[in-house]
Amino acid sequence: MTALPPPSAKKLGLVIDLDTCVGCQACVTACKGWNDQGYGAPLSDQDAYGSEPCGTFLNRVHGYEVSPEAGPAEIVNFPRSCLHCEDAPCVTVCPTGASYKRAEDGIVLVNEDACIGCGLCAWACPYGARELDPSAGVMKKCTLCVDRIYNENLPEVDRVPACVRTCPTGARHFGDLGDPGSAVSRLVAERGGYDLMPGMGTKPVNKYLPPRKKGAAPEAPLSPLIDTPATGFAGWLDRLLEKI
Amino acid sequence: MHPAPSVIVFTVLSGAGFGLLAFLALGAVEVYGPAAFLLWGVGYGLTVAGLFVSAFHLGNPSRALRAFTQWRTSWLSREAWASAGALLLLAPVALAAVMGGRLPGHFGLVGAVACLIAVVSTAMIYAQLKTVPRWNHWTTPALFLAFAATSGAILSGQARIAALLCLALGGVLILAFRLGDGRFAAAGQTLTTATGLGQDGRVRQFAPAHTGPNYLTREMIHVVGRRHAMRLRVVAVIFASLLPFLGLLVLPPVLPVMAAVFAVHLLGAFVARWLFFAEAEHVVGLYYGQRQGGPGVRWV
Structure with a gap:
C-alpha cells in the first residue's frame, strides 16, 4: 500500500558533513559498485565506453561556490541522494504500490517487481533522488544499503551503507535519527544539522551539517615580499629603469 | 519537463x-x-x-x-x-x-x-506536484477540463455551446500562462533552500555532478523550446480557441465545417499541451544551476 505508515520510532538515515566532504566521489563509486550486485536490478550504464556515456546512479556529488560578504570564496562539495523523507511524496503518488516506506525503520524502497516505470515518483521528488533505469525499466533509488545494514554475513564494521563505509574523510554518518541519544542525532544537535528544501513539506530524515565558520583568511605568505625595496645592484637597476 | x-x-x-x-x-x-x-x-x-x-x-x-x-x-x-x-x-x-x-x-x-x-x-x-510549481495550481485542472469540454462540444456538433467553450478555453489558457509565469518564484525555492548554503544567496554551481546527461536532466531539466515559448503561446490560443470560435460563429454547423473546426482546435491543443510540459520547471533543476543566472549547463 502506498499510504505512508504512521511515523516510525526508528528513523534510519544519513548525516552528511559538508565541512569535511572533499568531493572525491568515492561514495558515488562505492554506491554504484555495491548496487551493481545483489539487491534489485543492477544500475546500468549506456554507451559506457562511447562518446556519450550515461548511467544510473543513486548518489551524485555536486560542487557549489559560496561567496561570503568578505573573504575568499569557498567551494562546498555537496553529495545528493535519497533523504528517506517522513512525508515522502514519492510514495503516495505511486499507482502500483511499488514505492513504499518501511514502517519499522523508515527506509523508502521500491518493489521492483511491481514497478511499471511510469516515473511519477521521480517527478514528485524535489531532490532528484530517483532515476529510472533504462535497461530494467524500473525506478532505482538509495536503499540505505538495506542488504548490508542488517546482513549478519558481513563483519559488523561493514554493516553500514557502502557510501558511509568507503568515505575516506568520515563525512558521511549513518544511524537512527529517531533516537535523540544516538551519535548521529547528537551530531545534528551540536553542528546545527538542517533539512534540504524544508518548504517542500517532505520532512527529510537525512540531515546536512553546514561548513564550519572559517576565521579570516590569513595574509598570503608571499605578499610582504611584493613591496620589498630593492637594494644594491638591483636597487640601482630599479632606479635606472624608472628614469628611462 | x-x-x-x-x-x-x-x-x-x-x-x-x-x-x-x-x-x-x-x-x-x-x-x-x-x-x-x-x-x-x-x-x-x-x-x-x-x-x-x-x-x-x-x-x-x-x-x-x-x-x-x-x-x-x-x-x-x-x-x-x-x-x-x-x-x-x-x-x-x-x-x-x-x-x-x-x-x-x-x-x-x-x-x-x-x-x-x-x-x-x-x-x-x-x-x-509541489515540485513543479507551474502545475501545482487550480488552473491545471481548469485547463484540462476546458480542453475536454471544448473538444467534446465541437465533436458532438454543439456549435453554440462549443463557441462559448472556445472563448472560455482561451481565457483559461491565457490565465494559466500568465499565472504560471510567477509560480516558480512564488514557491520560494532557490539554490540556497535546496543546499542550505549561502544564506545571503551568494551561492552558485561550481562544478556539475556529472558532465553528461542523466535521467534527471533529460526528464526534468528540459530547456528546449523556451526560446519560442511566446510565439507558441499565441499559436496555441489562436488555433485552440480563436479560430474555432470564429468558425463556429460564422459557418453553418455542418459535418465538414465541424471536422475542420475540430482539426484546427486539435492542432492548438497539441501546441498548448506541448507548452504545458516544455515550460514547466522542476525544482531539482536548482541543483543543476538552473534559475540562478549562473553558468548552468544547457541540456538538450
Whole structure:
C-alpha cells in the first residue's frame, strides 16, 4: 500500500558533513559498485565506453561556490541522494504500490517487481533522488544499503551503507535519527544539522551539517615580499629603469 | 519537463474522447443506428487510442494492470479506474443508441460523471506536484477540463455551446500562462533552500555532478523550446480557441465545417499541451544551476 505508515520510532538515515566532504566521489563509486550486485536490478550504464556515456546512479556529488560578504570564496562539495523523507511524496503518488516506506525503520524502497516505470515518483521528488533505469525499466533509488545494514554475513564494521563505509574523510554518518541519544542525532544537535528544501513539506530524515565558520583568511605568505625595496645592484637597476 | 510525445498525444486525445463521450452520455445529440455507431465510435476510439499510447511512456507496460491497486492515494491509479469505469459504464448506453433504443438518463449521467472524474484525475497527476510549481495550481485542472469540454462540444456538433467553450478555453489558457509565469518564484525555492548554503544567496554551481546527461536532466531539466515559448503561446490560443470560435460563429454547423473546426482546435491543443510540459520547471533543476543566472549547463 502506498499510504505512508504512521511515523516510525526508528528513523534510519544519513548525516552528511559538508565541512569535511572533499568531493572525491568515492561514495558515488562505492554506491554504484555495491548496487551493481545483489539487491534489485543492477544500475546500468549506456554507451559506457562511447562518446556519450550515461548511467544510473543513486548518489551524485555536486560542487557549489559560496561567496561570503568578505573573504575568499569557498567551494562546498555537496553529495545528493535519497533523504528517506517522513512525508515522502514519492510514495503516495505511486499507482502500483511499488514505492513504499518501511514502517519499522523508515527506509523508502521500491518493489521492483511491481514497478511499471511510469516515473511519477521521480517527478514528485524535489531532490532528484530517483532515476529510472533504462535497461530494467524500473525506478532505482538509495536503499540505505538495506542488504548490508542488517546482513549478519558481513563483519559488523561493514554493516553500514557502502557510501558511509568507503568515505575516506568520515563525512558521511549513518544511524537512527529517531533516537535523540544516538551519535548521529547528537551530531545534528551540536553542528546545527538542517533539512534540504524544508518548504517542500517532505520532512527529510537525512540531515546536512553546514561548513564550519572559517576565521579570516590569513595574509598570503608571499605578499610582504611584493613591496620589498630593492637594494644594491638591483636597487640601482630599479632606479635606472624608472628614469628611462 | 520533457514534453514526451506519448504523454502529449495521450492527454489530448483521451481528453477529447472523454469530452465527446460525456456530451453523448448526457444526450446532447439524438443519434441512433449507424450515426450513433460512428459518433460513439469516435469517442471510444479517441479515448482508447489515447490510453493505448500512454503505455508507451512506461518502463514496464506489461505490468500496467497493477496501476489499479492504489486508488486510495494515487491520482494515477484513480485515473485508471475512472477511465476504465467510464468506458464500461457507457458501453450499454452506446450499445442502446446503436441498436436504435435509449436507456434511462441515469445511465448516461453516471457515465458522464466518470468521464469528468477521469479528466480531473489526469489533471491532478500534474496539479498535485509541489515540485513543479507551474502545475501545482487550480488552473491545471481548469485547463484540462476546458480542453475536454471544448473538444467534446465541437465533436458532438454543439456549435453554440462549443463557441462559448472556445472563448472560455482561451481565457483559461491565457490565465494559466500568465499565472504560471510567477509560480516558480512564488514557491520560494532557490539554490540556497535546496543546499542550505549561502544564506545571503551568494551561492552558485561550481562544478556539475556529472558532465553528461542523466535521467534527471533529460526528464526534468528540459530547456528546449523556451526560446519560442511566446510565439507558441499565441499559436496555441489562436488555433485552440480563436479560430474555432470564429468558425463556429460564422459557418453553418455542418459535418465538414465541424471536422475542420475540430482539426484546427486539435492542432492548438497539441501546441498548448506541448507548452504545458516544455515550460514547466522542476525544482531539482536548482541543483543543476538552473534559475540562478549562473553558468548552468544547457541540456538538450
